[in-house]
Amino acid sequence: MSSAEIAAGTREAFRSRAGDERLTSPMISDALDAIGLRAQVVAADLLPLLPGTRAFGVAATVQFAPTCEDPDDPYADAISFIDSLQAGELVVVATDNSHRSAFWGELFSAAALGHGVTGVITDGCLRDTPKIAGLNFPAFSRARQPADFRARMRVTGSRLPVVLGGVTIRPGDLVLADDDGVVVIPYDVAHDVLDRARARARAETTVLAELLAGETLRGVWDRHGIL
Ligand SMILES: O=C([O-])CC(=O)C(=O)O
Numbered sequence: 001m002s003s004a005e006i007a008a009g010t011r012e013a014f015r016s017r018a019g020d021e022r023l024t025s026p027m028i029s030d031a032l033d034a035i036g037l038r039a040q041v042v043a044a045d046l047l048p049l050l051p052g053t054r055a056f057g058v059a060a061t062v063q064f065a066p067t068c069e070d071p072d073d074p075y076a077d078a079i080s081f082i083d084s085l086q087a088g089e090l091v092v093v094a095t096d097n098s099h100r101s102a103f104w105g106e107l108f109s110a111a112a113l114g115h116g117v118t119g120v121i122t123d124g125c126l127r128d129t130p131k132i133a134g135l136n137f138p139a140f141s142r143a144r145q146p147a148d149f150r151a152r153m154r155v156t157g158s159r160l161p162v163v164l165g166g167v168t169i170r171p172g173d174l175v176l177a178d179d180d181g182v183v184v185i186p187y188d189v190a191h192d193v194l195d196r197a198r199a200r201a202r203a204e205t206t207v208l209a210e211l212l213a214g215e216t217l218r219g220v221w222d223r224h225g226i227l
């Protein structure tokens with residue numbers, strides 16, 4: 001299957017699973033652990049622009065690398081990538097932890113919002129951050145800085161596997177980012193992981209109520225096996 005077909009498949013699965021707002025990155029991480037995928041949490045310290053931000057979508061990946069060239073149409077590759085974005089996708093900007101420039105700002109966010117994109121994560125820098133926050137566009141990054149990427153960094157590939165914080169993210173994988181961090185669900189286990197995480201969310205509601213009612217952790221753990 002091509003990456004475009006995979007991405008289309010997971011976009012469809014994601015749409016039919018609207019209402020997953022209860023799911024958090026810890027629940028997804030636990031569900032991945034349960035099937036032996038114990039290294040799906042992005043190690044880079046990506047923080048949301050606004051605390052409480054949550055983004056969940058199908059990975060649309062783009063890779064940047066350093067350059068000194070300044071072509072006539074310096075934003076061509078970034079523009080075609082952003083114009084290709086579809087509803088339900090979440091942009092993954094991989095930069096190899098570069099601070100050389102920003103890679104995403106207010107206008108890219110506006111274009112992404114116009115396409116129904118659910119957010120952006122990057123191991124690099126954002127700029128225009130108060131304006132991105134003003135648009136309520138979910139954005140997670142390692143850092144911020146004002147310099148534009150023209151003649152500093154260039155797109156070297158899009159909709160290809162990238163590595164972010166030690167995790168390989170393939171087009172079509174699901175990504176959930178929240179205040180605790182970013183977790184990546186490989187597309188071929190997405191149904192199973194979401195089902196497990198949902199079951200976990202339901203069980204956690206019960207466990208929480210029992211603890212608040214004064215039950216012991218030991219009793220609750222022995223009964224539900226959840227912490
Ligand atoms: O050129 C950039 O780095 C992106 C930018 O400012 C924007 O999206 O508004």
Ligand SMILES: [Mg+2]
Pocket residue numbers: 105106107128
């Ligand atoms: Mg800008």
